[in-house]
Amino acid sequence: MWRGLWILVARAARGPCRPCTRQGSGAPAPGSGATIFALSSGQGRCGIAVIRTSGPASGHALRSLTVPWDLPPARRACLRLLTDPCSGEPLDRALVLWFPGPQSFTGEDCAEFHVHGGPAVVSGVLQALGRVPGLRPAEAGEFTRRAFAHGKLSLTEVEGLADLIHAETEVQRRQALRQLDGELGDLCRGWAETLTKALAHVEAYIDFGEDDNLEDSVLEQADSQVQGLEVALNAHLHDARRGQRLRLGAHVVVTGPPNAGKSSLVNLLSRKPVSIVSPEPGTTRDVLETPVDLAGFPVLLSDTAGLREGQGPVEQEGVRRARERLEQADLILAVLDASDLASPSSCNFLDTVVTPAIAQSHNGNSQRLLLVLNKSDLLLAGDPGLRPELSPHLLMSCLTGEGLDGLLEALRKELTAVCGDPSTGPPLLTRARHKHHLQSCLEALGHYKQAKDVALAAEALRIARGHLACLTSGGGTEEILDIIFRDFCVGK
Known part of the structure; x- marks a missing residue:
């Protein structure tokens, strides 16, 4: 119609x-x-x-x-x-x-x-x-594009508006609103002002370098400003893609041996029957993915095949895909049957997946892991008898829901570390475009430091400043603008 x-x-x-x-x-x-x-x-x-x-x-x-x-x-x-x-x-x-x-x-x-x-x-x-x-x-996005053309919105604010329209979780809304309010644009303009001052000092040295009235420290001031800017840019570039994960969603993979309750946990967290639950081992043979809102964070939740030696070519392929997803995960939910920790499949999973992941996280690996002991309702005593080196762990029951609140709180903390907290701290880089221009700006500053000629140093500062300007203005590139505005709906 x-x-x-x-x-x-x-x-x-x-x-x-x-x-x-x-x-x-x-x-x-x-x-x-x-x-x-x-x-x-x-x-x-x-x-x-x-x-x-x-x-x-x-x-x-x-x-x-x-x-x-x-x-x-x-x-x-x-x-x-x-x-x-x-x-x-x-x-x-x-x-x-x-x-x-x-x-x-x-x-x-x-x-x-x-x-x-x-x-x-x-x-x-x-x-x-x-x-x-x-x-x-x-046309789609034409109202916003006219607002951008008339200087009502910067390009980062336009991106924040698009993210606000598409926000599905609480933290996405907060992050998008901060960007729409101009926090990222103001930060970039502040960096550009720093470069403008440094460039002014360098050009003053070029024009009046032999003038006795010019202070000898003018180039030292420029070097100091560039050094401070490099520190700030590096801090934002090494944020482990938190902003992009927050905008697009973190990848959480549920893994474990067969019949540990992985599918039950996925259904519980997503609040809908995503996966088939059966007492028969090997029911899940492919990766089942569903977008969910976990503690306000956007998450792509993946249910995977039980990790064991496959009983046929189909299950073997499912296990291969499960291991592939593990390598791509931002957060691993490792699920074990709390009443059967001594079984060969549980011990093998602990030795081959959980222990190495914990060791890597201690060595600074960005991938994180939560160990979930399911089926606590089957325990005769409260302590499942887990090896001390594998603590901490979360004890819960997908059948009764006991321990779910503790899991959600642990997920909130882990996802805050993975995605960042949009309520505090500096604005996050939410798109690959932001990272590209900051990286290019940093490279130009490197050329400035290596330049043997003052005129070449000044040109490097101009290039660096141009990349910062592209963050908020798009640099006049129509192809970039078309990509940004095509995601808007008609009427916005």
Whole structure:
């Protein structure tokens, strides 16, 4: 239905309006830029739907649909009867708002129509706007792209807005809001100011190096500023991809010997029947993945085949894939049957997976592990008798839910270490683009330190400063901008 609706709107926008029985005032001047319109709220039946326009013909469009009324006071909601600008047929009684540029989201003249959310009402208003001269349907992300073009948002703020729209967990929302508020952009601009000062000192030395009035320490000041900036850039580049994990999700792999309760734990954490649970060993033969919200963090949770010598080619392939996923995991949930720790499969799993992972984590490996002893309800005593070197561990029962709160708290702490805490500390790098430009900036600073000629040192600082500018402005590269804006929905 909605695809057909947009076809009708596009056709109406391409063709001239049939002779109208009335004419609004304030039509756009010939040759002026296109004015866009779109449904900005969610599609489908709803209480209120928001349709908005942006561009020089926004005022004309608002007058055309609310004749005989003039434009309402700026940024004040007014109740108006909306009518078709050509036939005069009533469409809806709605709230309208007028945002004259540049005090608007896009920096252009904007109008909003808050109509009743029935499909017929929305369709009628969109088709009416399509018949107003100078208007056309918006493309995906075009409102935000115009805001960026008019200096209302920096590129990092645009990325924060996109992340906020797609945020599904609490920590994603916090991180996106910090970036939308400009924290990452402000940090980059502060670094750029440091480089500007260093460059000014170097260029002053080039221009006035033989002047007795120039201080001898001018180059030392530039070197000190560059050294401090290198420390800051390295700190952000070596954050173990926390920001990207927070935006895209951390990879948590559930592993263990057969019948330890891995599938039961996955179902419990995801709150839905993702995996088949059966007393028969080897039920899970492939990697089953599901996105979940764990303690507010986005997680891709993987249920894997029980680690043992496969009983056939299918199970052997499942075990191979399980071991492959283990190498890719950000966090491993190692599950054992607490009532059967002395079994050969449990001992083999402890020796080949758990013990080496714990040793690697002690040696600074970024991969983390939580040892979960399931089936605590089958223990006669509280202590499962685990080897001391394998502590700490979490004792729980997937059947009764006992110990689940402790596991969730442990997961929260581990995921905070893996993804970072968006509520505290400096802003995180959330995209590969951020890391690329900071790395390139750092390389240019390395060239500055190695330069034998002062003019070459100054050029290295200009290149470094250019990479910082690309973080917030995109550097004028249309391909980069297209990639960033294509993930926005129509109407935003």
